[in-house]
Amino acid sequence: MTENLFGQMAAKKDDGFDEWDPKNIAQLIAFLATDDAADVNGQIFVVFGGNIYAMGGFHPVGEVHRDHAWTPAELVAAKGELFKGIDSGIPKFSFF
Numbered sequence: 001m002t003e004n005l006f007g008q009m010a011a012k013k014d015d016g017f018d019e020w021d022p023k024n025i026a027q028l029i030a031f032l033a034t035d036d037a038a039d040v041n042g043q044i045f046v047v048f049g050g051n052i053y054a055m056g057g058f059h060p061v062g063e064v065h066r067d068h069a070w071t072p073a074e075l076v077a078a079k080g081e082l083f084k085g086i087d088s089g090i091p092k093f094s095f096f
Helices: 023-032 072-082
Strands: 044-048 051-056 059-064
Touching (some): 023 044, 023 072, 059 072
Antiparallel strands (some): 044 051
16 A cells, blocks of 8 residues: 555665665564673664664664665674664663
8 A cells, every 4th residue: 555655765776675675674673682782772773774773862873874684693793883972771761
């Protein structure tokens, strides 16, 4: 029903990589299930194609990019870059 909603924006790249494929999110979930991500708690992520954003409120606080999907092992290797400058643990929560 919505497969043509985004028109050209939703088209596969020339190399066949589908930015809209749910498998792109599945790889982040698989990474989060590894022992290497045991210290990642309470984080919000946005995934679009090969772009993964670690969010802080309504703005990204860390990100990694590529023109194809990530694997959990590659996310383990990129963990330092994704969480660069922030703690990967439970974020501070306060209204004051």
